Amino acid sequence: MFMLCEGFMVPRDSIPDYWLWGYYLAFHSYSFESFVFKQFENETSDAARGILTKYGMENVDVTRDMLLLIVYIVGFQAIFAFILWKFHTGRR
Structure with missing residues (x-):
């Protein structure tokens, strides 16, 4: 579903x-x-x-976009680390 909303298939303004x-x-x-x-x-x-113009990308802050992607990476790593810490019991 997120790929439908990313702006390629349907531009953000639409x-x-x-x-x-x-x-x-x-x-x-x-x-x-x-x-x-x-x-x-x-x-x-x-x-x-x-x-x-079609995709509404005349002025894009690339630095902001890259920082948001880094936040996603760190966030997903933190969530995964928490899940491992909370639910991993050390048994096989």
Whole structure:
């Protein structure tokens, strides 16, 4: 479901308000946004500008997106470590 909300299949501006939480919760959104922006930011063609405009990525803060991805990594590692600490009994 998160891949549907990441902005590739449905641009962020077209996602209904009641599904917009999926866009911000999915980590795919941040990587997709950064990669597309970095690919087309220095292009001068109308097609490149059109792609950025279609997906609403004219001004993207790549540093913020990368920091959010790092927060996701650290968060998932912390959750996994807690689960191992809480439920692992040392038995095989």
